Amino acid sequence: MKVKNTWINGDCLKELKKMDDGCVDLIITSPPYHNLRVYSNDPSDLSNCESYEEYYYLLGLVIAECQRVLKPGGKFCMQYEDYNYTIGRDGRRGKESITGAINKMFTDNGFCLWSEICWEKYTPQRAMISDGSLWYRNLKVRDTIIAANFGYVYVYKKSTDGLMSRESGSDITLEEWATWASGVWKIPNSSIGGANHMTPFAYELCRRLIKLYSCPGDTILDPFAGSGTCNRAAIENHRNAIGIELKKEFYDAAQEIFNKWDEAVFESDDSYEKMLERFKEQLQIGELNKEKGKAEKEEMKEMRDRKKELCAEIKLLEAQLNELGMKKSEIKKLKDSVGDVID
Ligand SMILES: C[S@@+](CC[C@H](N)C(=O)[O-])C[C@H]1O[C@@H](n2cnc3c(N)ncnc32)[C@H](O)[C@@H]1O
Known part of the structure; x- marks a missing residue:
């Protein structure tokens, strides 16, 4: 089996429109937020939206296109967090909850919520380093702020007509499953391989989602691909990868890493059948x-x-x-x- 890495520089909304219906098995992404970080000056960069309304409208269009390119029954793993305003750009305090808005966008587009994961990204001690309001000496009783040291992965399923199919088999070992079955994942939020990006995915998070929701040879898409973590995890786990990233610098930095790959990384004797065999052994x-x-x-x-x-x-x-x-x-x-x- 030979897998393919497709790495695209452009606006995901335009690029997704060029893709065929139902050509992707799994989507994993962490979207930009409208008022948290600025990634680029590009007007199609979602982090440059003027208002929440504009942001949600555009993100909704991306989700609709993703729904079209996803196979029926395929999963969309959306990683995001309800972040503290204190780390946002508009100087307000409190939390911004986007869970409800995101959920509505998915259900409006024919997805159903399938699973939720709470991702503990780092310790509260580490959160304190970047947020002084968490220090004991700054504690304000009645106004206490708790560390935002976790995020979510909401797994949506593209609805199918009739009964939901449940495939048996997996390339997950019994030992891995003992940890991964938990709704809370403790994974340090660190990238691998010198990614030149301010908010890269944790590789391990991607790897788990890929192994949990796809089979060898499947195609994985990340429409906001950043440093290409999802592409790397997909290829290294014998899946095809499609990543779309708007900012040329991020795109080039990841391309440089991909260029260093040995050709052997794309070749594998792994297959759906071998996955089933491994599953039986684990059983x-x-x-x-x-x-x-x-x-x-x-x-x-x-x-x-x-x-x-x-x-x-x-x-x-x-x-x-x-x-x-x-x-x-x-x-x-x-x-x-x-x-x-x-x-
Ligand atoms: C939260 S980061 C994703 C990081 C990524 N998961 C990684 O592992 O590096 C969001 C990315 O979306 C990109 N982006 C923003 N608007 C975009 C658009 N319209 N099309 C494609 N990428 C976009 C940003 O440049 C940024 O790199």
Whole structure:
């Protein structure tokens, strides 16, 4: 199997319009916000919108195009956060909640909410370094501000007519699933590979979403691709990647990293069938672990029962010794000398 990395410099709204209906299996993105950071002076940069109305209108158009290019039943993983105004550009205090507005955009465009993940990006101690209002000496009771050290990933599903299909199989190991099944992911918000971007995705976040919601050989799209983290995670996990980034500097920096890739990264003998095989192997490991756990539990129960029996026998012996005239203090001394065994 050979996978392909498509890396596009341009406005995602225009570029998405050039793509065919239903050509993408999974979309993962973290959009720009309208009043948080300025990425470029380009008028089509969503971070340059004049108002929330304009921002939500344009983001809604992008989501509608994404819905068109996504296969029926495909997932759209939207990473964003309800951020503190204190780190925004308009000098207000409090929180900006965009959860409701984003959810409405998705449901208006024929998506249904499928799963939610709370992403703990860093410790409150790290948040304190950049926000003095979180320091204990600045604590204002009745006006307390809590660290905004987490974000969300909302996973939407493009609705299908009739029953939702549920594919079995995955290239996720049993061990990975034990952590990933949680609705709270603790992943340090650090990029890999020297990305030249102020808000890059955590690679591990992308990797998990890709493995959870797609199969080897599928096509993953990021319409606001920034430093190309999603492209990298897709290719390195044997999926095709399409990334669209508006700012030329970000585009070029990522292209430089992609240029250093060895051709071997695009070649893989991985396949959907191999994924199913691996899944079966992991299921067997799970079954073996279950059997082992059951045997250990039974062994523990046998030991507990034996201990109970021994204690009863000791009590009987104590009573007999007492009847034969041995003092309780002498019996205790005798018991202590045998130690823990009879405790
Ligand atoms: C939050 S960042 C994404 C970072 C990315 N997840 C990464 O790993 O680097 C949002 C990106 O959207 C880009 N952007 C803004 N408006 C855009 C548009 N209309 N089309 C494509 N990209 C856009 C910005 O330049 C910025 O790099």
